[in-house]
Amino acid sequence: MxxxxxxxxxxxxxxxxxxxxxxxxxxxxxxxxxxxxxxxxxxxxxxxxxxxxxxxxxxxxxxxxxxxxxxxxxxxxxxxxxxxxxxxxxxxxxxxxxxxxxxxxxxxxxxxxxxxxxxxxSAVITALSAAGLPTDRFTYEGFLPAKANKRLAILEGLATEVRTLVFYESPHRLMECLQSMQTAFGEEREIVVARELTKKFEQFVSGKLHDVYGYFIENSDKVRGEFVLMLKGAPEKSEEAGEAALIEQDKMIQVMLKQSLPVKQISEIIAELTGEKKKPIYQRVLELKAQS
Missing domain, CATH: 3.40.1010.10 (Tetrapyrrole methylase, N-terminal domain)
Known part of the structure; x- marks a missing residue:
């Protein structure tokens, strides 16, 4: 029965x-x-x-x-x-x-x-349930590309994502991935790495990105098994703070336009300073240039 x-x-x-x-x-x-x-x-x-x-x-x-x-x-x-x-x-x-x-x-x-x-x-849900990171909202990104430039481009596109980020990674690419994450998110971003979930040697390693990277450098014998990487999302900007930031950004754009800098160069400079994506900045520079 x-x-x-x-x-x-x-x-x-x-x-x-x-x-x-x-x-x-x-x-x-x-x-x-x-x-x-x-x-x-x-x-x-x-x-x-x-x-x-x-x-x-x-x-x-x-x-x-x-x-x-x-x-x-x-x-x-x-x-x-x-x-x-x-x-x-x-x-x-x-x-x-x-x-x-x-x-x-x-x-x-x-x-x-x-x-x-x-x-x-499910490894994603199992890892999140014990990570100690916000789980009311998260985004699952799977495995990152093997090539460093493609991997970094995807991570940089997620730098301002406020939801918890979840990735899978293999042991032979773990260290390269953690290096790319430090470049994209900064060394201070909080991360939890889960390995060998539900198995005998299950382990959670948490802390700032540079600390977790250092742990695996010093404990290379732990770089084995299957990994779930979970990063805390970027802090949410308040509406007022966001509006103020846009006003300041427009001021910087207008100053550079008066100096006759090319639109592409201005958008690259602003993106570098703010960490925002280039495409919307480029469009805003074009709008302000048309108004001037």
Whole structure:
């Protein structure tokens, strides 16, 4: 007898969250569903087979990863339309959160096929719940680009974001990422780094960016496992302070316009001084130039 009175409607895909480390975090509903479906689509069948074996589940596994998702989605759609039930899992955590599955789920929704989510572990939420940072508003940015210039450009674009920022990072890029963050946000921005969540060596390291960077320099043996990086958002500006800042900015622009400096150069100078994005400043310089 099902503990949850769960009935499976033919032709349904169940999106099933699996543990991010501790096998005991699997839900009863997830186990029950994985046992009853006709097949399980997995990001890496070599990784998922031991997981299902540990749960005592003998199931047909179908690979679905970033390189075959478009083609595989059409195949799974046909199976579901034929009345089969399937489950989608990733290597760890909730599928589609930085893992394959988006194209499949979108296709099924577009085709009117039933998609049912089964909630469970997620590294983002797990890390935030114990970080001690504001969680009423946050933005998840996933993995940053590997190339330093692209990574820095994205971080600089987030420098004035007031929400808590959440990133994933791999051990071989952690130190480079922390360096880029210091350049973009300043050494004093507060950060919490979570590693090996729910596992034996779970750890949270918190403090100013330069302090956390220094910790990992001195403890290079800790630069291993999977990381969630959480940064405190930029302080919110009051409406009055914002208006005052804009007035001062306009004064600086007008002074430089009187000196006949090029619009592009003025916008670059103002952006450097204020930390604001160049595009809106450039537009404002053009407006003030037209008025003068």
């Amino acid at each position: 099902s503990l949850y009175n769960q009935t499976q409607t033919p032709g349904t895909l169940y999106v099933v969250a699996t543990p991010i480390g501790n096998l005991a975090d699997i839900t009863r509903r997830a186990v029950e569903t994985l046992e009853k479906v006709d097949w399980v689509a997995a990001e890496d069948t070599r990784h998922s087979k031991p997981l299902l074996h540990a749960l005592g589940i003998n199931q047909t596994l179908i690979s679905l990863h970033e390189h075959n998702e478009l083609q595989r989605s059409e195949q799974l759609l046909a199976k579901l339309k034929n009345g089969e039930n399937g489950a989608l899992i990733s290597d760890a955590g909730t599928p589609l959160i930085n893992d394959p599955g988006y194209h499949l789920v979108k296709l099924l929704r577009d085709e009117g096929v039933n998609v049912v989510p089964l909630p469970g572990p």
